[in-house]
Amino acid sequence: MTLQMKVFISFLYFFSFCFTLFSEKAFAQDSNQSLQVNIGCLYPLTGPAGLYGRDSVVAIKMAQDFIKQSQRFSNLDVRVKIGDTRSKSLRAVQLTRSFIEKDQIDFLCGVVSSRIALAVNEATRKRDVFFIGTDHASPVIVSEALQPYYFRMSNGTRQSMLAGAKYIKTNYSKGKRLKIAFIGPDYDYGYSAWGDLRAFLKEQKVEFEISGEFWPKLFEPNYAIYIQKLIDLKPDIVINGHWGHDLVTFIKQAKNSVLFKQSVFMNFDAGGNFEVLSELGKDMPLGLVLSARHHVNWPPTKENKNFVETFFSRTGRYPSYAAQGAYSGIMAITEAVKQAGTVRDKEKLRHVFENLKLKLPEDPDGFKSFMDPHSHQILQVQAIGKTVANDRFVPAKASLSDWRIYYPPSKWPLLKESK
Amino acid sequence: MRMEFNRLVLVKRYLWGSLLVAIIPLALMAGLYDRYSSYLHDKLIVERIDGDLQTALVKMQGFLDTQIYHLENLADLPEFGEFLIRGKTHSASPQLTDFFYLITNSQDIYGAEFFDVEGELVHSIPTRSISTLSQTYNQLPIVKTKSVEILGPIAPKNGKPGWFLIRKNVIRLGEKIGTIVLKVRLTSLTEQASLLYRVGVYQPFLNTASLNTTFRQSFSVVGTQEIPGSLITTSTSFLPGWTLSLHSFGKDIADPRLYIRYLLLIFVALSAFGIVALFVHMSERLAHLISPLNEGARSIAKGDFSVRVSEDGPGEIKSLAKSFNEMSARLNSLIHTRVDSERRAALGNLAAGIAHEVRNPLAIISTTIHGLKRSEKDQNRKDMLEIINEEIIRTDGIVEEFLDYARPREPKNEATLVRDVLNSVVTLTSATMSKQKVKLNRTGDASIRLDVDSSHLRQVLMNIVLNSLDAMPDGGHLTIRTTRNESSGEILIQDSGDGMDDACLKKAQTPFFTSKKGGTGLGLAICSQLISANGGTLNIESELGNGTSVSLTFPLAKSDAQTKLTSRKASDQ
Structure with missing residues (x-):
């Protein structure tokens, strides 16, 4: 050499x-550099549904604080931008475009109204952006309108209606042909809820006939004629599909009539929301059958109590279910990015989302929320209760009790009508 | 009877007159008010219904015009024309998409569909609203208005609300380049008439028909398909074949008004009935109160001065009854006094005559008898002469009594100690008491002094005690009680003898009435006369089988009355 x-x-x-x-x-x-996750959240911060958005913003901050303090997510930098939809489809679509094109977000999340969610879903479909739904509940978006990057992190009407049908079967259908009337908001959420309940009642072999169906507008201020029509029909059960301020208005206006004495009043999807209990205060009639996607007093787990009390310490009020939905959405995105290790590989992320399983405040002990890979719908426990007098959670003067717990099926249920 | 009838008729006349004065204005007012309110109500109802119906029509027409206006704005948009011409291979620009959302953002619009000139669907908002029905749109009922066609409506079914379509052709340079269809919420149209909804009274219905079908439908204010009740009124067409009608809930629309009207009439009738009942009651009561006065007057007219009427009536009736009774008592007293005076005068004359005509012969007979007795040796004849003499004395006594009654001596009042008089009477009658085994019981304050003629008092007491002893031939109890009152003294003589029945008691003081064998019937009459002359009162109570009680009351002597007053003042201090 x-x-x-x-x-x-x-x-x-x-x-x-x-x-x-x-x-x-x-x-x-x-490897030491933190991975930045950009999320754009769409919520109504003003108008009749404004509380949902405001609660969601607080819960998002709680989730961010939790992520910052967690060793597990120490390499993730979760950044969230909030957009006020004002409950308008056009504004939501414009914000979506802005988030995607200007802010270069990796994930879109939120949206309370199913109608707006469908519009946003269409806007994201063309751009292949992840849309993590948190509060809208129509099954359409996880069935016929499903797009590959859409996932929903809260129970939809189909799950709540399945639980509701089981509740009616167990407690009210005893050799009697039930007369059932429905009233719900005139948009996809209402149609889906009522369609799902009817389908599940048939599946459960509940003998029933429909006395009447009524479709007032979303945010309708005067239900007097609808209430009178329901009273005239004298149904055994009134199924109500309203949520938020609409439900509060309806109950306030019906409280002094014979409706609640004459018929059993049920609302399985949003009736038990703390916002409703809180706004009605002493006007909340007792004995109504209600449920929601999250309850301040169920499950009685450490995680749920911690979530509720932390929210209370930050705001001086107790959280509506929207808060837990938003919290779940941010936690799901964070967990998925953690498992995928990237925000760029959409297919890997989609795969992680489809098999996501995580513990959330609304999960009872021994249960974790899990994603149905086919529908992209998270599956969670549904708890139904009756209103009883209780001033533990002020300003509410009633809370739900006499719980009936319904665990989810292994797959999101498909119905013949929706197939 | 005639008089009573007239009086009562007068009372009733006044009452019925007052009743008519009360009832007639009430009935007139009720009638006028009823007619006025009925007229006013009918006028208001009709005008209000007509007004509300017209308002609802204007609102419905306005709602349709707004949707048509949006549709025309979109159709006239130059970019939209280009979009339709390009066909479904080209997507809408973001600006056009925003415009689509702006139009369909309202809750009154379910969606919009855009077709090219061939009838192929180019785009829809929202995407999901692409309707399988689009192929059968032309089978729907169609009506034309302005520049658009209205298709439907489709009633709620399968858990979905009702809707109708507004279709407009898009024209460029005189040629059709496509079609826009707006899917409109049916309830948004029907609820424009909600001001016509009255719970339980009436409700509006939207009635639709079309030229191409015979199918007619009716929709309630909340958009449900229903069979309306009885028709009240209907509007003119605001679209060809589309009308708004008002139907009752099965009850007459005037029911609430009739109810109030009947209620008022019933109230008036009840008031009238109440007034009549009150007046009848007052009439009966007044007649009932006046009737005893009438009866009393009739009795007085018949000569019964003892009649008394009840003084329980109210106010003037009570006062009238009192006056009537006073009048009756005074009349009775006056008549009795007058009769008594006249009777005494007659008796006095008779007694004087009898005394003159009987006593003088009796004195001659008595003197003669005495002479005969002295010269008579036969004892039997002497006894017989003695009997004749006794009878002459007895007859003289009777005449004396008769004279006493007819011409009583005027009393010489003095302070008389009751004890002395009673002692003298008891001494004189003690032999008889002992013989008849009558036990005497003297109680009370016998030291009182009465302002009476002592011989009259003695005569009276003797007479009454002897009567009592006569009533107790087989023994008994005689009680004499003396009581000092405020300004009088009372002597009560009570026996346990046979007593008297009511008939006897009433006549006891009547002259010449006697129940005793051999009695003159003048004893009590004279007593009564003497008592009255001495300013006293006599009260006899008796019950057959239970003895008799005689109460004498005389004024206290002045010295006794003064003593009593002084001692009471002392005790008060």
Whole structure:
């Protein structure tokens, strides 16, 4: 070996050493760098549904604080931008475009109204952006309108109506043909809820006939004629599909009539929301059969109590179910990114989402919410109760009790009508 | 009877007159008010219904015009024309999409569909509203208005609300380049008439028909398909074949008004009935109160001055009854006094005559008997003469009594100690008491002094005690009780004899009435006369089988009355 050769080989070694050293250094620098996750959330912050958005914003901050303090997510930098939809489809679509094109968000989340969610879903479909739904509940978006990057992190009407049908079967259908009337908001959420309940009642072999169906507008201020029509029909059960302020208005206006004495009043999807109990206060009639996606007093787990009390300590009020939905959405995105290790590989992320399983405040002990890979719908426990006097959670003067607990099926239920 | 009838008729006349004065204005007012309110109500109802119906029609027409206006704005948008011409291979620009959302953002619009000139669907908002019905749109009832066609409506079914379509052709340069269809919420149209909804009274219905079908439908204010009740009124068409009608809930629309009207009439009738009942009651009561006065007057007219009427009536009736009774008592007293005076005068004359005609012969007979007795040797004849003499003395005694009654001596009042008089009477009658085994019981304050003629008092007490002893031939108890009152003294003589029945008691003081064999019937009459002459009172109570109680009351002598007053003042202090 000549000297020149030795010098050349030595140079190669040195070069290799330097390259290796530089490469290792460079790699080490990459692995220590935090992964930024950009999320754009759409909620109504003003108008009749404004409380949902405001509660969601608080819960999102709670989730961010939890992520910052958690060792498990120490390499993730979760950033959230909030957009006020004002409960308008056009504004929601415009915000969606802005989030995607201007802010370059990785995930879109939120949206309370199913009607707006469908519009946003269409806007994201063309752009292949993840849309993590948290509060809208129509089954359409997880069935016929499903797009590959949509996932919903709260129970939908189909799950609540399945639980409701079982509740009616167990408690009210005893050799009697039930007369059932429905009143719900005139948009997809209402149609889906009522359609699902009828289908599940048939599946459960409950003998029933429909006395009447009424479709007032969303945010209708005057239900007097509808209430009178329901009273005239004298049904055994009145199924109500309203949520939020609409439900509060309806109950306030019906409270002084014979409706609640004449018929059993049920609302399985949003009736038990703390916002409703809180706004009605002493006006909440007792004995109504209600449920919601999250309850301040169920499940009685450490996680749920901690979630409720933390929310209370930050705001001075107890959370509506929208808060837990938003919290779940941020936690699901964070968990999925953690497991996928990237925000760029959409297919990997989609796979992680489809198999996501995580513990959320609304999960009872021994149960974790899990994603149905086919419908992209999270599956959670549904608890139905009756209103009883209780001023533990002020300003509410009633809370739900006499619980009936319904665990979800292993797959999101498909119905013949919706197939 | 005639008089009573007239009086009562007068009372009733006044009452019925007052009743008519009360009832006639009430009935007139009720009638006028009823007619006025009925007229006013009918006018208001009709005008209000007509007004509300017209308002609802205007609102419905306005709602349709707004939707048509939006549709025309979209159809006239140049970019939209280009979009339709390009066909479904090209997607809408973000600006056009925003415009689509703006139009369908309202809750009154379920969606919009855009077709090219061939009838192929180019786009829809929301995407999901692409309707399988689009192929059968032309089978729906169609009516034309302005520049658009109205298709439907479709009633609620399968858990979905009702809807109708507004279709408009998009024209560029005189040629049709496509069609826009708005799917409109049916309830948004029907609820424009909600001001016509009255719970339990009437409710509006939207009635639809079309030229291409014979199918007619009716929709309630909340958009449900229902069979209306009885028709009240209907509007003119605001679209060809589309009307708004008002139907009752099965009850007459005027029910509430009739109810109030009947209620008022019943109230008036009840008031009238109440007034009549009150007046009849007052009439009966007044007649009932006046009737005894009438009866009393009739009795007085018949000569019964003892009649008394009840003084329980109210106010003036009570006062009238009192006056009547006073009048009756005074008349009775006056008549009795007058009769008594006349009877005494007659008796006095008779007694004087008898005394003159009987006593003088009796004196001659008595003197003659004495002479005969002295000269008579036969003892039997002497005894017989003695008997004749005794009978003459007895007859003279009777005449004396008769004279005493007819011409009583005027009393010479003095302070008379009752004890002395009683002692004298008891001494004189003690032999008889002992003989008849009558036990005497003297109680009370016998030291009182009465302002009476002592011989009259003695005569009276003797007479009464002897009567009592006569009533107890087989023994008994005689009680004499003396009581000092405020300004009088009372002597009560009570026996346990046979007593008297009511008939006897009433006549006991009548002259010449006697229940004793051989009695003159003048004893108590004279007593009564003497008592009255001495300013006293006599009260006899008796019950057959339970003895008799005679109460005498005389004024106290002045010295005794003064003593009593002084002692009472002392005790008060």
